[in-house]
Amino acid sequence: MPRVSVVVPTYNSVAFIDATMRSILAQTFSDFELVISDHSSTDGTWESLQCYTADNRVRLSRLASGGGAPANWNAVTDLATGEFLKLVCGDDVLYPDSLAIQVAALTAHPSAVLAASTRDIIDAAGTPVLRGRGLSRLRGEVTGTEAIRRTVLAGTNIFGEPASVMFRRAALADAGGWDGRFPYLIDLATYCEVLLHGNLVAVPHPLAAFRVSHSQWSVQLMRAQADQTICFQRELAGVRSGLLSRRHLFVGSTRARMNALGRRAVYRWLGRRMGSNTAAGSGRHDARRGGC
Numbered sequence: 001m002p003r004v005s006v007v008v009p010t011y012n013s014v015a016f017i018d019a020t021m022r023s024i025l026a027q028t029f030s031d032f033e034l035v036i037s038d039h040s041s042t043d044g045t046w047e048s049l050q051c052y053t054a055d056n057r058v059r060l061s062r063l064a065s066g067g068g069a070p071a072n073w074n075a076v077t078d079l080a081t082g083e084f085l086k087l088v089c090g091d092d093v094l095y096p097d098s099l100a101i102q103v104a105a106l107t108a109h110p111s112a113v114l115a116a117s118t119r120d121i122i123d124a125a126g127t128p129v130l131r132g133r134g135l136s137r138l139r140g141e142v143t144g145t146e147a148i149r150r151t152v153l154a155g156t157n158i159f160g161e162p163a164s165v166m167f168r169r170a171a172l173a174d175a176g177g178w179d180g181r182f183p184y185l186i187d188l189a190t191y192c193e194v195l196l197h198g199n200l201v202a203v204p205h206p207l208a209a210f211r212v213s214h215s216q217w218s219v220q221l222m223r224a225q226a227d228q229t230i231c232f233q234r235e236l237a238g239v240r241s242g243l244l245s246r247r248h249l250f251v252g253s254t255r256a257r258m259n260a261l262g263r264r265a266v267y268r269w270l271g272r273r274m275g276s277n278t279a280a281g282s283g284r285h286d287a288r289r290g291g292c
Helices: 017-025 045-054 068-078 100-109 144-155 169-175 181-197 219-239 247-272
Strands: 004-010 032-038 058-062 082-085 112-121 128-133 139-143 164-168 200-209
Touching: 004 017, 004 068, 004 100, 017 032, 017 045, 032 045, 032 068, 045 058, 045 082, 058 139, 068 082, 068 181, 082 100, 100 112, 100 164, 100 200, 112 181, 128 200, 139 144, 144 181, 144 200, 144 219, 144 247, 164 169, 164 181, 181 219, 219 247
Parallel strands: 004 032, 004 082, 032 058, 112 200
Antiparallel strands: 082 164, 112 128, 112 164, 139 200
């Protein structure tokens, strides 16, 4: 059984899947399996993946259409066998020491169920446009309750996209797998559920890169993200007595609205900086945040 399972849900990611695969296979930590589930891509992604089967760490699987990102994320996660698990979307990349550093962090902090790092934002060409994003100044081991409160107060996902995170696989399974009730918050909702069962270890170094695409530039999408963030916060407060106060909810909802406006300005700037070609080949399924 490998120490780590890296799982990659793909959907029409042919433009970037080679960069993603190479970044994973080039890890300095070698005790891992790489499991890919392709969600019936039609752009040649499945065909592009075939050359990687020569590496005995790689396993390929296909999933029939339907169910959106949650179906594929859970399908590929169910195929994993490692002690630790990291999900990487088919257009994001890992830096060479990503697995080594997060395995060491979780090993050194046995009460932690999740490790998160900062990450860089890259464009279609792989050029960094924003560096060291996330974690809201958290460092080292933090209780799960405090980590959840910090992300609520920030009005956003401070832990980053899945490539920034590593789970204890058993903790993710105990939490019920990926939570698809809030389509734009599948990652954040899942992190919070896992953190109700243990602590976070925050690694203040960028260990992954998230690729921006045209799907994040929609004003309607940003509003939907803010609305779902507020609904999620309220539901979390309702089902977990004492976890969140009225102050947490007021500040969190206010910042969620402000963040939507801020993202709009940032993505307009990125659009001007990178040009219209950035939109090509994103592979973000159904425009869902982190959906593959």
